[in-house]
Amino acid sequence: MKNYKDMADAVFARRDEYVASVKRKKKIAVNAGLSLCAICLAVLGAFGIWQSGVLTPDPNVIGTKPQGYTEVTNNSTLHSLSSNATSEGEHSDATEIISGNTKPQSTTSNILPTENNKTQSTDPAEKPDSPAVKPTKPAVKPTVPQIRPTLPTLPVGPQPPTFKPQGSPTPGVPPTSGDTPKPPVIVTDPVETEPWHPDTEAPPIVTPPVTDGMERPGSDSNTALPDEPEATYTEPCWTQPPCMEPTTCSPTTAVLTDPTDPLAGQPETAAPMDPAPPTEAVTTPPGQNIVKGKVFDQYGNPVKGAVVSLYSGGTLIDSFTTQSSGYYYLTGFRPFGKNYLVITSAPKEYSVTGAKFGFDGGYCYMDLICNKK
């Protein structure tokens, strides 16, 4: 058995061990806490850096170009290229470089294998060892900034000899003052560059290029389309109008061409009209259940106060009282039914003498002519 001194020594020894272990555990906990705090600070720092946008890819850096951006040389490089091109007498097309909004793959750089280089290689007049090809060297420098696709204008003057279309009106001639070269129209789809055969095909739809507005369609016979024909809308002529009595209609203007009519040959919008026509005629989509027209006298003056009614099978469908503009607008028209359009009430100084029938943009219209006594 231990006496009290031995037990006291043992107790104090165990207490010292306990205190040492507590200190050790506390130290480990403090170290762990400090490490955790350091990690948290590092994470927060990284998060802050990430949030600040420092690590965000810069679109102006080559290799991180987003789609839709145009990578071209800066103005100084462009000017140097242009000067080289001018000295070499080469004609270039700057819009080929900057039209990256509509064709990003062809807008990276003038040294990239784009259509420009292809054109250069296929152009017999282009010399392979010509100095005009040399200006591509500065574009490969990684420090070359880029011009955004929203660049409104290009530097006027000599332009880099990256593209030389065949049939250029003034090949090799640098533009002079007052005669700014007109860049050709950029056709996004090469299929559209095929010549149009007016006898066999409909006129091609030319997509207007998004350029700086300096383009002139048809300036280049090789890359641009032929002159676009005047866009005219041809209304198909109905041989048998389904709504009214057989009448004639013009396939082009949809207006009756009565030589005696003072309004003949004029489109409906050309007639004097009230500044505030019925809004239903504007907001209602085109449909065949609508008939509209105008009531006017033999002098072309609109008739006010005429009540125009639409009957179908003896039933009143709709009625309209003309205003000062003379226009009326009726709904419920049945294309394949039996319809009657009558003036049920007209001012006493007028008498109905005739009518004109036609189509206008999907609407069936009938102009009623009153004779002023």
Place this chain on the structure above:
Amino acid sequence: MDNGACSYRRFLDGDDNGFIEIIKDYKDGLILYLNNFTENIYTSEDLAEDTFVKIITKKPRFSGKSSFKTWLYAIGRNVALDYLRRHKTAEISYDELPDIKAEQASLESQYIKKEDQVTLHHAMERLNPQYKQVLWLVYFENFSNKETALVMKKSVRNVETLLYRAKQSLKSELNKEGFVYEKL
């Protein structure tokens, strides 16, 4: 405030000699009390040492609602119960049994001064552990029923009942050996 409480206050104030005095004053009685649980004097000694280590490291607050001895024995009882919970079976080898008996007799001779109490303590060894505890606390430590209830974490009524049954059991044991203890 008894001596144990003063010594513990001194220890809390930074005087280690106060705790040495506590060990000196309460070591033997605590060992003999814990022996009622373990029935091994060596294990009881270790448990008593664990009790003192627990006090010296954790430094529990002594409120003074009871005597310091009661408070110390209550802590020792918890330590012993924890030990018994971890060690379900007593590990006593027959080789150690003579030494245990000798050590226990030596400790009894130091702690129990009266001869008749030594005979009574020997007779208690064959009783139920709870009977041994209550008899030890009441007749050898001179605890009141309330203090005994605090140490054993029982109600006073329970302690009284337990003490009555312990006396009856001890009488029967003493009668078997031919002793008559008049104080019981």
